Amino acid sequence: MSKDKELKEKILKAQQSGDIAALYVLEQQAHESFDEETLQGFYANILDLALEKLTQTLEEHRKMDMNEVQDFATLRALYEYAIEHYSAGKTNDAAALFEVLSGLSNDEKFSNALKLHWIAAEEKISFDDFLDRVADLEATQRAGTFYISEFQQEAQKLLDTMKDKGIQA
Incomplete structure (x- = not known):
């Protein structure tokens, strides 16, 4: 064969x-x-x-369990789908997906990271600007996560925006 x-x-x-x-x-x-x-x-x-x-x-x-293989793979696939929307400039669709994903997992680090993604897309921050100014790609790579999990100081402004909107991070 x-x-x-x-x-x-x-x-x-x-x-x-x-x-x-x-x-x-x-x-x-x-x-x-x-x-x-x-x-x-x-x-x-x-x-x-x-x-x-x-x-x-x-x-x-x-809630999905990051320690359960199928849940982990499902979260990864849905995250990649949301990032695809975000990178294509579909910020409304991306924000909606990030919002759902942020509440879908029992993993607090994942949920908090996705809340930052969500608010960035909600605030119409372009994907390139998100990568350049908000995300810390080197630290994320060192962390070994499938999602952007580490952030620069600029992320604090997003957290403040989230608090102003009543979103708990």
Whole structure:
């Protein structure tokens, strides 16, 4: 069996079982094997599964657990989706997604970081300005998180804005 065919079977099996984490494990192989169109389909499937899991989580009135592999992978997929909107200049959509995500996890650091993302998008701070003036990408890289988790002093202004709007961070 060819490597591509074997990879596609693994992906199909992970999709059928709703295993987002397994799909992320296969991500590097997908990048090496697939053309751009197939790769877009791969990510669309991850997003579809994450949105299903989001709906299920909201219906169950529970928080996602960062220590649970599927919840972690779901939060990552939804975060990447929100960042995609933000980087495309869709600040309203991004802000709405960040707001939902900030309340979705039991991880306080993640929730607080997403509140900063949310208020930045809400305040119409461009994604590039967010990266340049608010986020601390080097510290985030050292922290090893999948999301922007470390921030510069400029973030304090956003926190003050949040407090003025009655948002608890």
